[in-house]
Each structure stands twice: as C-alpha cells, then as structure tokens.
Amino acid sequence: MKQSLFNNITLLFSGLIILFIVGPLLSMFISTSGIDLFETAKDTDVQDSIFLTLKVSFITTFVFAFFAIPFSYFLARYEFPLKKIVQGIIDLPVVIPHSAAGIAILGFISRDSTLGKFSGLFSFDIVGSPLAIGIAMAFVSVPFLINSARDGFANVSVRLEKAAYTLGASQIRTFFTISIPLAWKNILSGFIMMFARGMSEFGAVIIVAYHPMVTPVLIYEYFGAYGLKYARPVSVIFVTVSLVFFVLLRSISDRKKNVEA
Amino acid sequence: MLKLKNISKSYKGFALADISLEINKGDYFVLLGNSGSGKSLLLELIAGLINANSGEIHLNNKNITNSKIQKRNIGLVFQDYALFPHLTVRNNLLFPIRKNKNKAEKAIKIAELLNITNLLERFPEKLSGGEAQRVALGRTLITNPEILLLDEPLSSLDVQLRGGLRHLLKKINRQGQTIVHVTHDYDEAIALASRVAVIDNGKIIQVGDTESVFKNPSSEFIANFIGLKNxxxxxxxxxxxxxxxxxxxxxxxxxxxxxxxxxxxxxxxxxxxxxxxxxxxxxxxxxxxxxxxxxxxxxxxxxxxxxxxxxxxxxxxxxxxxxxxxxxxxxxxxxxxxxxxxxxxx
CATH class of the missing domain: 2.40.50.100 (RNA polymerase II/Efflux pump adaptor protein, barrel-sandwich hybrid domain)
Structure with missing residues (x-):
C-alpha cells in the first residue's frame, strides 16, 4: 500500500514539473495568433536577428571547439597539480550571474583595454560587434562543450590508444582516428549544448553588444518598447527555431552509432 | 635478438625486480606465471607502454630502453584484443599501414593466413572470441614486428578453438616470427614453447628449454606450480x-x-x-x-x-x-x- 502511495506521489510530482516547463511555453504558443506570427515572420529586423544569432553562435562554437576539444582530452587523460581548481574554473561561467560575466568581458574588450586599444589600431571597435557577441556567448557556453567532451574521452579505453601506438600510429593520428571517433557522441552532444546555450544567451550579450541585436535582446526590446503582445510572436518564432535546430542536431548525433569503447 | 638487462619497475604497488632475459631470433619464448606474477607488466615494458625504473632493453644490439612505442617495431596482442570498435575488421587490419599501395593485397594475404577473409566487413562487436583473437593477431602481424608479444592469447577461448589457434601460432613461429607468449597455463608452454621462463612475484626464477624447465624444476614453487615430475x-x-x-x-x-x-x-x-x-x-x-x-x-x-x-x-x-x-x-x-x-x- 505504502509503495503504491509513494509511486502515486512521485508520479504526481513528475507531472507537475513537466507541466511547469511545458505549460508557459504552450500557453505562449496558444495565445499567439497565426496572423501575428505571419506578420512578425515578415519583419526583417526579426529575420536578421535570428539569422545573426544562429550564425554567431554556430561560428563561436566551431571556433572554440578547436581549442576546447584538445583541452578536454588533456583533462580526461592527465593528472596534474591543481586539477580540481582548473575544473572549478571551467565551471565558473555557469554559476556566476551572466550580467556580471558581461561586465567582466566588457572591461576586457572596451576601448581602454589592451585588446580594445589593439583593435583600435585597425579602427575596429570590438564592443557592439558580432565578435563581442561571440565572445560573450562563448564565455557562458564553453563549459558545456568541455565537460561533455571530457566525459567522452574519459570513456575511451586507454588500451585502445596504446594499441594504436604499438601499431605505429603517432599520438596525433591516434587522437584523430581513435579517440575522437570513439568520443564523438559526447563531443557532438557538447557541441549542440554549447550552440544552444550560446544562442539563447541574453545577460552577457546585452552588456557587450546591444546592437547588432541578437534575438533574445530583440525580444527584450520589443517587450520594453511595445509590450507583451509584440514580444510574444518573436519569442514563439525563436523558440520554434531553437527547438527545430536542437531536435535536428540531436537526431543527427543519435544516428551516429553509439560505440562503446 | 631481444635482451633485457637488470630491468626493475615499481608499478601500482607491484615490483619487477632485476629481470634479465635473452630471447633469440626465431624463439617461441613462453613466460609462465600465475596471475599477479608480473608477466603482463613485463610485456608492457618490452612494448614500451610503460618505462622501466632501471635497466636496459636491447633489440638487435640497439638500445631501445627509451625508444618511443612506435619506433620499437614490437607488436603486442592484448589479452582483451583491443580491436577498434568503430572500424570494420578490414579497417582494423589496415590501420597499421597507411598510404601504401599494396594495402589491400597485404591485408588479404594476412586474412587468408588467419582464415578471416569472410569477416572483413564486420564490426568487432559481431565477432566471437576466437575471431576477434585472429583479427587482433592479424592486425599486429601486418606491422611485420621484429618480436610478437602475446598476452594470454588462448585464455578466453574454449578448448576447441585453442587447438586451432595453437596450431596457427606454431605455424607463424615456423615462418621465422619470434614470439614471446605470456600464460599461466603450462599446457600451452609445453605445446608451444622452444624456451620457457618461469616468473613469480616479479622475479624470473628459472629459464631454459621446455624439457629442462619441466623436468628439473629449480624450486619447489615451480614443482608445485607445474605439478609435474613424470x-x-x-x-x-x-x-x-x-x-x-x-x-x-x-x-x-x-x-x-x-x-x-x-x-x-x-x-x-x-x-x-x-x-x-x-x-x-x-x-x-x-x-x-x-x-x-x-x-x-x-x-x-x-x-x-x-x-x-x-x-x-x-x-x-x-x-x-x-x-x-x-x-x-x-x-x-x-x-x-x-x-x-x-x-x-x-
């Protein structure tokens, strides 16, 4: 009896949590009329911002993957002093307020900073550029890629890499032909998480670049300037685009054979 | 010829002490010892997966003690085969040879020797233990190793397969391949070895040709371990x-x-x-x-x-x-x- 009571309560709680997530989204979708959606979709500001957001987030993820993936491998394979601290530093962007992260980045790239002065030599201002957006997105989202890829590499048996060495393969060749393919599922999943997280970033981005406008900032501006009625269709469109990309990339990564090392 | 000179190694609370061995070209050398005796560790040292604390390893009069794994020209077949799970049997076999025009030809030759030509397109997870063992062996043979190291190659196979693989190993040895084979099973040693070393608790306690080691165990440990006098x-x-x-x-x-x-x-x-x-x-x-x-x-x-x-x-x-x-x-x-x-x- 007790067992089934417990089961029922667990079931009820699970349902409430799901409803809590799906409810607001669903009501937002329902209360947005087709005409509003259609009109908003034609708005070039909206189109441009969505395109910009996707583009910058994707490029950022791609560029950072070059550095993050070898770093993840290093974390998975080697023990070194202060490793726990390094691991803590990686997770730092996830726990600090993103507006604070934005302020930190702004200090780093503003015209008075070394980096800002340097880019000033080429009469380029980082603040307010897609580059600033990318930096802000990367700052808050790169831990997702690093942690996921690290777990993937940790699951690849060291014996397989050693076997490759005994067969004459160099460390680099082994990394690309054995370690990466076997950790691929985790790397790709980390890539998707980083991409999705970067795309939806608001707090850090708005501080370093109000313009050009990424969609989360655009939603905020529409809400401030015109109210809920105008902000809602943009939100619906952006959530839909995000979901489509998320599901699409997930299904691609799931189709990759899950190789257990 | 492979020469180990006074090799010592402490590793995860275990120690190999002052190991000296000579393995001649063409030998079928069996390292016989219980689990935990240090025999697999010794193989890993020879292959270069780990480095010795002291002592030297020479191959054909060249000091390879600190050579990179890739440069040693020593092949190791792992006990658990270590086949690459994301590659087909063909690509596992071809892994050691890159940018080589007679790639396919060579793989086919080895595949024929090992009787695995019908498995080439399969993935390792679809192989039986015996098949995986032969693929792992083939993949290593393709590198033309100076020395072939085998870590308990027969232990996870059933009795029928063992006979076949023993025969195959002997055939490979007769073609001139020097083999160092690690096992805890004296049947294997007797059936395959030209020379035997008995290892216990990190020390080599007897080396010699098969007959002399089995007939004149130099210590009670060997006599008990082998349990044979007649x-x-x-x-x-x-x-x-x-x-x-x-x-x-x-x-x-x-x-x-x-x-x-x-x-x-x-x-x-x-x-x-x-x-x-x-x-x-x-x-x-x-x-x-x-x-x-x-x-x-x-x-x-x-x-x-x-x-x-x-x-x-x-x-x-x-x-x-x-x-x-x-x-x-x-x-x-x-x-x-x-x-x-x-x-x-x-």
Whole structure:
C-alpha cells in the first residue's frame, strides 16, 4: 500500500514539473495568433536577428571547439597539480550571474583595454560587434562543450590508444582516428549544448553588444518598447527555431552509432 | 635478438625486480606465471607502454630502453584484443599501414593466413572470441614486428578453438616470427614453447628449454606450480587403433589418445601411479619393474623415485610406505592405467 502511495506521489510530482516547463511555453504558443506570427515572420529586423544569432553562435562554437576539444582530452587523460581548481574554473561561467560575466568581458574588450586599444589600431571597435557577441556567448557556453567532451574521452579505453601506438600510429593520428571517433557522441552532444546555450544567451550579450541585436535582446526590446503582445510572436518564432535546430542536431548525433569503447 | 638487462619497475604497488632475459631470433619464448606474477607488466615494458625504473632493453644490439612505442617495431596482442570498435575488421587490419599501395593485397594475404577473409566487413562487436583473437593477431602481424608479444592469447577461448589457434601460432613461429607468449597455463608452454621462463612475484626464477624447465624444476614453487615430475619427451605411435609412446626409443607407454603420430611430451601425475612389491595382474597396461632410488617426504606424503631405468616419481602415503617396508634400494613394480597418461603434441 505504502509503495503504491509513494509511486502515486512521485508520479504526481513528475507531472507537475513537466507541466511547469511545458505549460508557459504552450500557453505562449496558444495565445499567439497565426496572423501575428505571419506578420512578425515578415519583419526583417526579426529575420536578421535570428539569422545573426544562429550564425554567431554556430561560428563561436566551431571556433572554440578547436581549442576546447584538445583541452578536454588533456583533462580526461592527465593528472596534474591543481586539477580540481582548473575544473572549478571551467565551471565558473555557469554559476556566476551572466550580467556580471558581461561586465567582466566588457572591461576586457572596451576601448581602454589592451585588446580594445589593439583593435583600435585597425579602427575596429570590438564592443557592439558580432565578435563581442561571440565572445560573450562563448564565455557562458564553453563549459558545456568541455565537460561533455571530457566525459567522452574519459570513456575511451586507454588500451585502445596504446594499441594504436604499438601499431605505429603517432599520438596525433591516434587522437584523430581513435579517440575522437570513439568520443564523438559526447563531443557532438557538447557541441549542440554549447550552440544552444550560446544562442539563447541574453545577460552577457546585452552588456557587450546591444546592437547588432541578437534575438533574445530583440525580444527584450520589443517587450520594453511595445509590450507583451509584440514580444510574444518573436519569442514563439525563436523558440520554434531553437527547438527545430536542437531536435535536428540531436537526431543527427543519435544516428551516429553509439560505440562503446 | 631481444635482451633485457637488470630491468626493475615499481608499478601500482607491484615490483619487477632485476629481470634479465635473452630471447633469440626465431624463439617461441613462453613466460609462465600465475596471475599477479608480473608477466603482463613485463610485456608492457618490452612494448614500451610503460618505462622501466632501471635497466636496459636491447633489440638487435640497439638500445631501445627509451625508444618511443612506435619506433620499437614490437607488436603486442592484448589479452582483451583491443580491436577498434568503430572500424570494420578490414579497417582494423589496415590501420597499421597507411598510404601504401599494396594495402589491400597485404591485408588479404594476412586474412587468408588467419582464415578471416569472410569477416572483413564486420564490426568487432559481431565477432566471437576466437575471431576477434585472429583479427587482433592479424592486425599486429601486418606491422611485420621484429618480436610478437602475446598476452594470454588462448585464455578466453574454449578448448576447441585453442587447438586451432595453437596450431596457427606454431605455424607463424615456423615462418621465422619470434614470439614471446605470456600464460599461466603450462599446457600451452609445453605445446608451444622452444624456451620457457618461469616468473613469480616479479622475479624470473628459472629459464631454459621446455624439457629442462619441466623436468628439473629449480624450486619447489615451480614443482608445485607445474605439478609435474613424470614428464618425458616422447614420440606418439598408433598401431591398429592402439596408441603408445616411445621414450628414448626404448620405454613403451600405452595411452588413450586421438592425436596424430608425432613428437610431444607425456605426463603422468605421481599420484596416479601404484606401487606393488611383486608383479600384479590388473587392468593397468603400464607395468614396470624398478628399484627405489630416493624417498622424499612431501607436503602430502612421501615421494619415491623408481628407476626402471626411466625414473618415475610416485606419491604414496606415509602409511603405505611403512606398511610395505619401502626404502632405498628395494625392488618394486609400478603400474598405471593408459588413461592416466597425458600426451601433449609439440
């Protein structure tokens, strides 16, 4: 009896949590009329911002993957002093307020900073550029890629890499032909998480670049300037685009054979 | 020729101490030891997966102690095969050779030797233990290693497959491949080895050709580990469906065997031999008259050696020893059944 009571309560709680997530989204979708959606979709500001957001987030993820993936491998394979601290530093962007992260980045790239002065030599201002957006997105989202890829590499048996060495393969060749393919599922999943997280970033981005406008900032501006009625269709469109990309990339990564090392 | 000079290594609370070995070109060298004796660690040291704390490794007079794994030209077949799960059998085989025009040709040749041509498009997870073992072996052979290291290659295979793989390993060795084979199974050592080293607790305690190691165990550990004293090089013959072996071309011992005629070793456990004070008719086919040359108390009773002139060791209880009034110089008959005789072909 007790067992089934417990089961029922667990079931009820699970349902409430799901409803809590799906409810607001669903009501937002329902209360947005087709005409509003259609009109908003034609708005070039909206189109441009969505395109910009996707583009910058994707490029950022791609560029950072070059550095993050070898770093993840290093974390998975080697023990070194202060490793726990390094691991803590990686997770730092996830726990600090993103507006604070934005302020930190702004200090780093503003015209008075070394980096800002340097880019000033080429009469380029980082603040307010897609580059600033990318930096802000990367700052808050790169831990997702690093942690996921690290777990993937940790699951690849060291014996397989050693076997490759005994067969004459160099460390680099082994990394690309054995370690990466076997950790691929985790790397790709980390890539998707980083991409999705970067795309939806608001707090850090708005501080370093109000313009050009990424969609989360655009939603905020529409809400401030015109109210809920105008902000809602943009939100619906952006959530839909995000979901489509998320599901699409997930299904691609799931189709990759899950190789257990 | 592979030479290990005073190799020592501490690793995860275990130590290899002062290992020196010489392995000649063309040898089939078996390292025999219990689990935890350090034999696999020694293989990893030779392959270069780990480095020794002290000592040197020389291959063909070149010091390779600190050479990179890739530069040693030593092949290692792991106990768990370590096949790459994301590559087909073909691509596993081709992994060691890149940008080589006769790639496919060479792989096919090796695949034929190992009888795995029908598996080329499969992934490792679809292979049986025996198949995976042959693929792992092939993948290593493709590198043309100076020395082939095998870590317990037969231990996870069932008895039928073992015979086939033993045959294959012998064939590869006969083609000139130097092999170092690690095992805990003395049957394997006898059937395959040209030379044997016994390793215990991180130390090599005896090295020599198969016959001398098994016949003259240098320590009690080896004698107990191997558990063999009646161990003779012999030739198997079959006549009218009856099998017998000839030892030194004179002593004839009957046995039950389905093996083909040829050279090998026979073993009779000392506890399977009976002692009589006179010839006694029984179903046992092997009966010899001899003289007791030695009587040694052992853990379980008394071991006596009987010269027939071939020397047999017989384990009897202290009670029987006293009741029969046995002792050095006494004439006795010994007797054992054909089914107590084990023959291992070499």
């Amino acid at each position: 161990f003779f090089k012999s030739v198997l013959h079959t006549n009218n469906g009856k099998s017998f072996v000839l030892i030194n071309n004179s002593t004839k011992i009957c046995l039950l065997s389905d093996k083909k005629d040829g050279e090998g070793f026979v073993m009779i456990r000392s506890e399977d031999i009976f002692v009589y004070d006179k010839y006694t008719e029984s179903s046992a086919l092997n009966n010899f008259e001899g003289i007791i040359r030695d009587a040694v108390p052992s853990r379980l009773g008394i071991e006596i050696s009987v010269e027939t002139p071939l020397i047999f060791w017989v384990l009897i209880t202290k009670e029987s020893f006293e009741r029969m009034n046995l002792g050095e110089g006494k004439k006795v008959w010994i007797s054992f059944k054909a089914s107590a005789v084990k023959f291992l072909k070499t």
